[in-house]
Amino acid sequence: MFVVATAGHVDHGKSTLLHRLTGMWPDRLAEERRRGLTIDLGFAWTEVGGRQVAFVDVPGHERFVANMLAGVGPVPAVLFVVAATEGWMPQSEEHLTALDALGVRHGLLVISKADLTDPDPAIERARERFAATSLGDVPVAVGTDLERVRTELAALIDRLPPPDRNADVRLWVDRSFSVRGAGTVVTGTLAAGTIRVGDELEHAGRRVTVRALQSLGRNEIEVGAVARVALNLRGLDRHDIGRGDTVRTPGVWLDTAEIDVGLRSAGTLHRQLVLHVGSAAVPVQVRQLGTAAARLRLANPLPLRVGDVGLLRDPGEHRIAAGIEVLDVRPPGLRRRGAARERAAELGTGRVRPPDCARASDLRAMGLPARGQRVGDWVVDPQWWAERRDRATEAVRQWAGEHDVAAGMPLETLRQRAGLPAAELLPPLLAGTGLEVADGRVRPPGAALPARVDKAVRAIEEWLAAEPFRAPEA
The missing domain is CATH 1.10.10 (Arc Repressor Mutant, subunit A)
Structure with missing residues (x-):
């Protein structure tokens, strides 16, 4: 299976495009269907070129950017939609900035509503904006030509790197709910590793057991990355887990509340920002170490590893402040005179010397x-x-x-x-x-x-x- 997230400005037709591709409406909430507006994450799936593809549909409205980031955080590829009638819009820009900050490199640009006006100006402007980002020169399809969209999606899938199905499991939860007679269910995008029925996983220091496992609406015995999964967990109450939490391989993850990170596209950062990584959104205190790095103190510990990527958002100014890459999850103290300057120089190289022992x-x-x-x-x-x-x-x-x-x-x-x-x-x-x-x-x-x-x-x-x-x- 392959997982692709949508992105783009509100009312540019992301959900409609997925409905045409899959025959499923991704909007789950009654309010979404009544208002014709995506508020939270939606899900749909289909077969493209003989392979299963699951889509995570994200909201385009500025008020729901946190929900959007929870959807794209664990996903390796994006279906970016721009309406020919309106062209490049503010949330088009913020979504692209977020994708660039997360280092997403695989995408497809789809121009919707091309039957209402000439799509070329929208294509030209979007390509101009994409060129300077991690997505670079993305392929383009017009939404009126659904076969071309499918062809380009198949090509996009071919370019995706193979996942590591033997890796440690860390499932970022994006939904949790209770099913009568079954108990607690959590869903998320499995980016690496493999989950099996009967597996013992860990949540917040507590062992839980995978009682049942679903993917794309089907019961499974085993699911490997990359995949959308739903886990029925024994030993956990629905109210004890939610979006931003993880279930993971026991004993092999380090929960850390202080990290050193490399920065992408950052100017001067405010002291109080929000770190988005996976499906989590955690307030952080920021101490910049030069222009290319910072130390973050998290309000809540997260299971992070060197190489993890995320972004810092300023909710007060409604903007993406910087992309981050985790460089050290056990950083040294900076109390000694000159220690911060020395640390900034080390982090500025983009790597940290591993422990001697x-x-x-x-x-x-x-x-x-x-x-x-x-x-x-x-x-x-x-x-x-x-x-x-x-x-x-x-x-x-x-x-x-x-x-x-x-x-x-x-x-x-x-x-x-x-x-x-x-x-x-x-x-x-x-x-x-x-x-x-x-x-x-x-x-x-x-x-x-x-x-x-x-x-x-x-x-x-x-x-x-x-x-x-x-x-x-x-």
């Missing part, structure tokens, strides 16, 4: 490759590891010189001196160094008591051997 599971949760030297469950930078070994050897040597009568350096003290994050790393670090470990202490090889102390100890031993029952004397 981290558990492989933590790297997976952060969205980072496990490159480096494996040490048990850990992945370490080889140079960093060699430096820790040298530091540990020197620390033990110094300790022995300063504490010549001690049985050895406590292992916890050595861990701190060497700069290791966990005690379990000490045995592999010390392996091959020749250092001796016994009774929770470490000492240089062949370490012995100083001569004066050894002489005194021998004298006491001889005295005790000669008179073992003699009382000690003051």
Whole structure:
């Protein structure tokens, strides 16, 4: 299956086009049908070129931009509609800005209402606006030629990158409701991974079970990305989950409330904005780090990984402020003088140095490759590891010189001196160094008591051997 979202100004015919393509009206709400205005996300599907295509229909009115962003956030391609009668309009511009901020690269421009006026001016203006965005030189079809629209849709599908169906599941929820006799149901666009009936997933730290699974109105045993899915979940009340939440593979996602991001098309940002990622919309505090990066503090934690994309919107000014790409989900503190300037320079390169030492599971949760030297469950930078070994050897040597009568350096003290994050790393670090470990202490090889102390100890031993029952004397 393939999933495509619509975009475009209000009343330019997005829902009508989907009805003509699929035979289904995507508008779900009675108010939408009464007013002839899309308010929330709608859904329809059909077969194009022998392949199933699901459409997410988004509202075009400015008041419902948040709903629009929830629909396009997890979707890889867009069907952008512009009416020949009105041409390029304000919400055409905002929708395109949002798509550019999200980095959407695959799309089809459809000119509607071309039977009422010459479509060429609308085509020319739209192409001009698209050219400078991530969508670039998109193909164009006129809505009156439905076969051409289908042909271009098939070509669009051919250009989409294959999804990773073995990836960890993170389903951004766009709807939740209750079905009598079944319980809680959530829907969303599955962008990566595979979901099966009986799977155990996680929501807000709580395990839930996939009781039943549907896609395009059909019961399924298994659905792989990319797909529209509806999950009947056991162990969750409908009121405990909603749009912007996730259900995901347990134990492999990191909920973070502070991230460093790269910025796209950003000027000076206000301190208070809203972060849109997936189907979520979360207020954030913004601290710009140069012109190309920022630190965001989220009002609510989200399961984010390095490489995730989203956008910042200014609801007060009704505009998209910037596109973002997550660069770090565990950013360092910036309290030291000059730390913010150094961090801005690092983030300005568009990448962040991975941790020198981290558990492989933590790297997976952060969205980072496990490159480096494996040490048990850990992945370490080889140079960093060699430096820790040298530091540990020197620390033990110094300790022995300063504490010549001690049985050895406590292992916890050595861990701190060497700069290791966990005690379990000490045995592999010390392996091959020749250092001796016994009774929770470490000492240089062949370490012995100083001569004066050894002489005194021998004298006491001889005295005790000669008179073992003699009382000690003051």
